[in-house]
Amino acid sequence: MNPALKNSLLFGFVGLLIIGTGMVQGWNSALLIVNMGLISAIMALGVNLQWGFAGLFNIGIMGFVALGGLATVVVAMPPVGEAWSAGGLRVILGLMMGAGTVIAAVFAQKRLKGRRRTLVTIAILIVGFFIFRAVFDGGVNAIEAVNPASTGYLGGLNFGAQMRAPSDLPQPDLFILLSWPVGGLFAAGAAWIIGKTALGLRSDYLAIATLGIAEIIIAVMKNEDWLARGVKNVIGLPRPVPYEVTLQQDPSFVERAAGLGLDPVTASTLYTKLGYAVLFTIVLLILLWLAQKALNSPWGRMMRAIRDNEVAAEAMGKDVTARHLQIFILGSAICGIAGAMMTTLDGQLTPGTYQPLRFTFLIWVMVIVGGSGNNFGAVLGGFLVWWLWVEVEPIGLGLMNLLSSGLEDGSALKLGMIESAAHMRLLTMGVVLLLVLRFSPRGLIPER
């Protein structure tokens, strides 16, 4: 079977899976899987760029995804004027002092020598830390005191949201689309700092370093309430697509829905989800096209050369560290974009829900299963593994019901079996990953 046919069949198979879900569980569930599948595919593209192209072992994806989510709040929420006047400037001043301290310490490290270097650096860090806390804490307390039940944070930069006349029905706000590239920028900025410090490390040190940084990013987002309300969550983010309630009130929409034989409620939910799907598909196609271009360009060949033999590439005059930094930033930025898209789809930022198993290791399963080094493989893996992640529970439940159908109702074994279906997900993911690594280590669509 030639590769093109095989790949088409694989994509067709995933399509059938999703269509089957639509027939069995309803089209809303199917579209939900499609939307999250699109986002997962984008994340997998980012990881594939780092791992498949360059062999960088980054398991801090969760952190970049969360930073993308933060961008939606910073961009698309209306600013809280009261909080800004209460402590906005003081917080910014504090942050600048913190950054200044770090820069001064780095400067001291570079310029001074011997014991003086250590002493001066430590002195700068300690003094700087206390000045930073003195300025910063006051501002934070002032901001968090502003109406803590509903705001208590600085809000975002969506000045337009306040000026628009309030209407009874929520209207879509395309401004939030701006947060997608901004999310990419946030993630890229973080990746630059991380890459500067950690990229020289060996592969498994880099892995642990990125794992740790992701945890820190989540910790910051959970605790710095002035930034995005922490675990109090930001809800009611604007949406780029029409709201269901608005559509249901629209006579022409109701009429068209009736023409298709749908009731207005179902039609409006489908319409909204389709809107997201179209937006996400556009982003995925653009990124996929760019990634394919990159893969087949001299730059992509150079990356693979570096991956396969760093020493030889260095001998050919390639700056390995700089190239690694470059691709680390690019891959992380893609994850940031996907993170912003996901938060947009959810309509809320909930820092408490970011977990490494779901947002880091699952993406890795997607890349490995799909085929590392192949962009189409990453996309396929994103859809397939996401479908599995969602559907394992219902399938497991059905299986357990079938297996235990011979047992009498209410027996402990039967209850245990049915209850255990809820824990099938992680087990299945692990088994799939191990099977692919063992029997098809290059993935479903191998690198060419």
Added chain:
Amino acid sequence: MDFLNALVALANFVIVPGLAYGAQLAIGALGVTLIYGILRFSNFAHGDTMAFGTAMTIKFTGLLLALGITFGPLPTALLALPFGIAATCLLVLFIDWLVYQFYRDQKASPVILVIVSMGVMFVMNGVVRFAIGVQDIRFADGERFIITARDFKTMTGLDEGLAIKTTQAITVVVAVVVVALLFWFLNKTRTGKSMRAFSDNEDLALLSGINPDKVVKVTWILVAALATTAGVLYGLDKSFKAFTYFQLLLPIFASAIVGGLGSPLGAIAGGFVIAFSEVTITYAWKKVLVYLMPSNLEPDALVQLLSTDYKFAVSFAILIVVLLFKPTGLFKGQSV
């Protein structure tokens, strides 16, 4: 008097919890470091191995309690620990035979083994959830305190109390015993010496007739014992929750790397370095400073350097500093 009060407050809130936590991290890090030294990869499934061992120990504890067996004032879990270790040994040996052996025979690169261990992590995480669920479980029984804060106050007449939990004392005692046994095994027995030889130079070790299969098996057994012990001690001291154990991976790796991956001595030192930095940096120093500072300089704020939620950040920051300035760790570990 003030100075004594400050000292007792420090001991109560920093030194005692730090010692216990440090001992738990050290035993966990020993497992990571052994795998790294002998099997040559970073085992991401270690946190879940700890969780599995603890879950099994909890199951056996329940069984013992149902049979009416307790350990007097000590937690029954200590009696169940050998059974938990045995169950974990069986599981890791089975996983090694089913999964890791294939890649060892292929001489796969360490990074592939790390990814494989990610798969094992998922599976073990699922197995633990099957076995015991996701809820918070407290399984410490027996006496809660060796000495309570109130008793200490009446005994010494100081304003500050010093409370020592039974579990904290047990943790430290068990850790000392475990570490002594491990070092005796590695330094004095034939198998232990062959393990160290294998870790230092695999080819030379093979040449001198050391059986690699045996070395690998013994390593896994030791790792299972260490992971289960660390997990049970942590669970006795705090509580058992599968997800928390997964999160322990980060401080444990930090301990192992800070001490020097592959160096058992380093793992212990690293465990205490990480534990004490976490505790001191996230502790509100007001309580101690109140006694030491002249009254007009007494701090009004909590004098907490970072909020407790940032404890991961602390272990991680130390990790980065060590990696940048001394990549082999405090005690010269391997850097492959």
